[in-house]
Amino acid sequence: MYYFYIDKEANPTTGEREIHKDFCSRLKKVKNKEFLGRFKTFKEAKEYALKRFGRAIGCSKCCPEGFRR
Numbered sequence: 001m002y003y004f005y006i007d008k009e010a011n012p013t014t015g016e017r018e019i020h021k022d023f024c025s026r027l028k029k030v031k032n033k034e035f036l037g038r039f040k041t042f043k044e045a046k047e048y049a050l051k052r053f054g055r056a057i058g059c060s061k062c063c064p065e066g067f068r069r
């Protein structure tokens, strides 16, 4: 299980919010974040984020499997 957080400030260009794992160094710089929950995989976290916040992608550093297709 991983703990996932979402950056509540969407990217102004793409409208996407970034999903991070709790240990991500980039997450520390995110001011407006929210705890998403505990999930086994990034995919599950993303599905949940989509329902709750709309468009979301993985952080390139901690969730590379979800960063760009």
Ligand SMILES: [Zn+2]
Binding pocket: 019, 020, 021, 024, 025, 026, 027, 059, 060, 061, 062, 063
């Ligand atoms: Zn990250």
